[in-house]
Amino acid sequence: MDFAFDARTEELRAKLLAFMDEYVYPAEAVVHEQRAGLDSPWRNVPVVEELKAEARRQGLWNLFLPDSGYGAGLTNLQYAPLAEIMGRSPQIAPTVTNCAAPDTGNMEVLAQFGDEAQRKQWLQPLLAGEIRSAFAMTEPEVASSDATNITTRIERDGDEYVITGRKWYISGAMHPDCAVFIVMGKTDPDGADIRRQQSMVLVPRDTPGVTIERAMRVFGYEDHYHGGHAEVVFDHARVPASHLIGEEGGGFAIAQARLGPGRIHHCMRLIGMAERAIELMCRRAVSRDAFGTALAQQGVVQNWIADARVAVEQLRLLVLKTAWMMDTVGNRGAHTEIQAIKIATPRTVVGILDRAIQLYGAGGVSQDFPLAELYAGARTLMIADGPDEVHQRSLARRELKKHL
Template identity: 55%
Template sequence: MNAPALFSKRSLEFQERVRAFMEAHVHPHEATFHREIEAAENPFSTPPILETLKKRAKEEGLWNLFLPIEAEPSDDPAAHYGAGLSNLEYALICEVMGRVEWAPEVFNCNAPDTGNMEVLARYGTPAQREEWLEPLLAGEIRSSFAMTEPDVASSDATNIRSSIVRGGRDRRDGQDGDEWVLNGHKWWATQSPRAECRLFIFMGKTDPDAARHLQQSMVLVPRDTPGIEVVRPLHVFGYDSAPVGHGEVRFTDVRVPLDNMLLGPGRGFEIAQGRLGPGRIHHCMRLIGVAERALEDMAARAKTRVAFSGPLAERGALRHALAEGRLAVDQARLLTLHAAHMMDTVGNKAARREIAMIKIVAPRMACRVLDQAIQVHGALGVSPDTWLAAAYAHSRTLRLADGPDEVHLEALAKLELRGA
């Protein structure tokens, strides 16, 4: 979908360049990627083909496209900073990347690193940005976001129990100490099992007695800090999501300097809210890319598969399913682009209704389209011999990630009742 009136010439050029890169370099190596993961001694390490493609994308200037910060024209083509695209302009690029689950990392546009980079760019100190943002922008390291906990309903972030208290080995004379001491049990910390993960952004409570949304804080925690244990990688419907992985992690008396606090004590919920807006747009547009590809595969399968004396494409039920899929994909795309435009023009807070809507609509739509594509592929569709089963598992998970449907429905209902 291209709408020249809405997109700058430069944005349209980036869309075409990413599309061409995907066709020339990513799609031909999908099988290579999975072979290398299966052959690796540690499946949670970056496969060689991914590093090769990252280098090529960086050399071509297709790097950090999610960042609205534009590199100076005189900079190296492989400059760390982004293309200066708006949320709306980046959205369609994100859709193209989403057609292959691991492709966003080729362009250094993968979650949770994108959200963590946005946090560091927006809230980090100069020293924090130099130590952590620069290597993340360069794609040299990976990171994890440790918020969700197994013992509480973490869709309400005020429930978290992990603690961040001031202490230190040199504590004396009534002083509070020179370190933050972290204790907590986290899970679904994406990329935590990964060999290249070097940083956690840890959310915990610094003041349980403060106002409800001022109790939480975020701290930068180097992965090699003593007291961190990645208990296990978690599977999603049987998939381990390698090389990325989602980990269960324990933090036991983990000590970091006071300077590792982001923004200040009590600002964690504020940071979390600021982090989620763009990320939800990215997730939804990637899902639209997934659904678009599923529709294409469903149509191709229907034209070549013969059953009961004729091609499946001649069956009325299947033809209607294709048509319904097209309606659903295009509706979801337009709604998501509208939300992106609202974020660009009136800000994330004013666009909260539209963001809540897309977070409900896009994952539901992708699951429905994928389910129909699996049905058309029959037994093949639920096997590992196509991309569909893994895509369904991932898409179903996104009805929970960044808040389950019920949370967004409740937020949307409140806005409607207020006459928003």
């Protein structure tokens, strides 16, 4: 692979870096101030809406979608350095560029598997940033690390599907602009193939029988920039049969297709989070003295910074290789690499953020600096989109299979 960025990537990087400096970083403090005055903590604050308009004006919009008919038409390799830049301010940058989860994954599902009517009704408003969405798969009563465990039922009744079940940590569900859920449930719970029992349906949020039970916090944070996380009950919620995505029994395959790009996007942004942490560590180290010596002169601090730089360079190369493989041999061909970055990136970035927090002392765990919130987000990604242990198990099996 060629490690140099092509001309289009360099152009977009320059625009995005300038956008971050001029608009995003200054808005971080403003967001917190404006949110305090809102009647709903989940609604976008005025400065975010202003930045969305500016990002769209500058062409920094829907950069994640490789399909040029819907998005920027970038490859994974082209998008990787852009997602990294946005990861430096994950609370704002992905949202204002319309590149935030879970909408990104839902748009990819609709673009790839939705029919013309579904794309017109839901994909187009999502692409325009007019609505938000949620992806409902995880359940509180089962080990959702194994997606075949889900118990939510999607039953055919004439020209309708009836959805019954309970989901939780449904990202985006608290946002008042969330208009639709993509719900994964079982249409054939007794089917012989456990990976053909599941299907996905589109469920409008205002469907009778859909209840947002409560907001779920993440390490005490409400995750406003994700549109919050919710526990949601589907009590015999009915939708037209035309709301089925793809075919009955195709839900598991659609989920896997959705999660591959989602995993690498998370890892791209995590590298940006690590870069922000290193920058903050260096600023702190050169501005503070302890016991008569600048922190920057302390051997342990120097080791933290050096180790962090080495780790980030390693991770970036692995993520870029994975992006290149996804572009050249497809998601299936890059399966091992996707699992490798999903294992390595969150745990490494959590370690870097932990050292940065330590260096900042009390400030590191406060709301005055972004480190605590970055840490909560990075640590969560050791669970989200499949916990590390599931990926380790699968990766080990692939390695062992070569010798059996």
